[in-house]
Amino acid sequence: MKYKIKQGDKVxxxxxxxxxxxxxxxxxxxxxxxxxxxxxxxxxxxxxLYAQHxxxxxxxxxxxxxxxxxxVVRAVFEGVNPSxxxxxxxxxxxxxxxxxxxxxxxxxxxxGSGEIVIFNRSHYEDVLVVRVHQLVSKDVWEKRYxxxxxxxxxxxxxGTLILKFFxxxxxxxxxxxxxxxxxxxxxQWKFSNGDxxxxxxxxxxxxxxxxxxxxxxxxxSPWYVIPSNRNWYRxxxxxxxxxxxxxxxxxEYPKPIDGIEKIVIQ
Ligand code: ADP
Numbered sequence: 581m582k583y584k585i586k587q588g589d590k591v592x593x594x595x596x597x598x599x600x601x602x603x604x605x606x607x608x609x610x611x612x613x614x615x616x617x618x619x620x621x622x623x624x625x626x627x628x629l630y631a632q633h634x635x636x637x638x639x640x641x642x643x644x645x646x647x648x649x650x651x652v653v654r655a656v657f658e659g660v661n662p663s664x665x666x667x668x669x670x671x672x673x674x675x676x677x678x679x680x681x682x683x684x685x686x687x688x689x690x691x692g693s694g695e696i697v698i699f700n701r702s703h704y705e706d707v708l709v710v711r712v713h714q715l716v717s718k719d720v721w722e723k724r725y726x727x728x729x730x731x732x733x734x735x736x737x738x739g740t741l742i743l744k745f746f747x748x749x750x751x752x753x754x755x756x757x758x759x760x761x762x763x764x765x766x767x768q769w770k771f772s773n774g775d776x777x778x779x780x781x782x783x784x785x786x787x788x789x790x791x792x793x794x795x796x797x798x799x800x801s802p803w804y805v806i807p808s809n810r811n812w813y814r815x816x817x818x819x820x821x822x823x824x825x826x827x828x829x830x831x832e833y834p835k836p837i838d839g840i841e842k843i844v845i846q
Pocket of ligand 1: 670671701706
């Protein structure tokens with residue numbers, strides 16, 4: 581898959597076009613039909629995952645503000661049984677969380693066997709917002725890439741499949757989306773002045789993302805840079821990658837109890 585960052589690859593986000601749609605030859609309408617098909621497959625794969633109770637699936641979503649993390653959760657998991665999927669959203673840490681190491685609050689939300697967990701933001705904030713706003717010093721955050729790789733390696737060694745998605749939008753697209761939030765009544769609740777302050781730090785964030793993507797994309801826990809200016813394409817790509825990854829696990833239903841066919845139900 582061309583959007584996957586291979587371990588050791590250098591990442592220059594300017595070279596990744598957030599508008600491109602080259603992995604889909606049909607139109608937007610066809611893409612929506614295809615997404616419905618993938619939703620259905622995902623529903624079946626989730627049931628199998630739950631029944632087999634072996635693998636754990638962790639999906640990490642990171643993006644600039646307005647990048648579409650919530651949209652992915654809604655569209656990609658449409659129709660999937662909510663009991664098998666959990667979303668963990670990581671906001672500004674509480675005092676108790678700040679008083680601990682930065683992975684402390686993360687670890688307890690990782691998936692158990694048979695579960696899919698979606699991280700809406702994640703421990704990567706600790707090398708993104710924390711770095712951009714200098715909430716800790718450089719000698720503290722620069723060690724974190726190594727910790728993160730070790731943490732994720734441990735999770736994969738223990739049976740977790742990790743897929744990390746960076747939803748890549750352009751600076752102009754973010755402006756459009758903020759304008760929509762400012763002017764469309766149903767979207768105004770999402771508008772915050774904080775987002776405007778963060779927007780001023782666009783290039784600092786892009787640099788922090790480039791570093792994070794290139795230092796933490798590993799064979800066992802890869803990053804995908806998803807062109808995300810078009811929501812339908814973003815959803816389609818993520819659903820495609822997810823279905824493929826789950827299919828590659830070659831999951832099977834557990835064997836039924838011995839002699840099940842002879843049991844007479846009175
Ligand atoms: P979202 O933008 O994800 O929909 P919010 O608008 O509530 O949700 O934003 C969550 C905020 O929490 C973001 O500004 C993000 O940078 C911040 N945040 C998340 N994790 C951390 C962290 N470890 N340290 C500081 N801020 C964080």
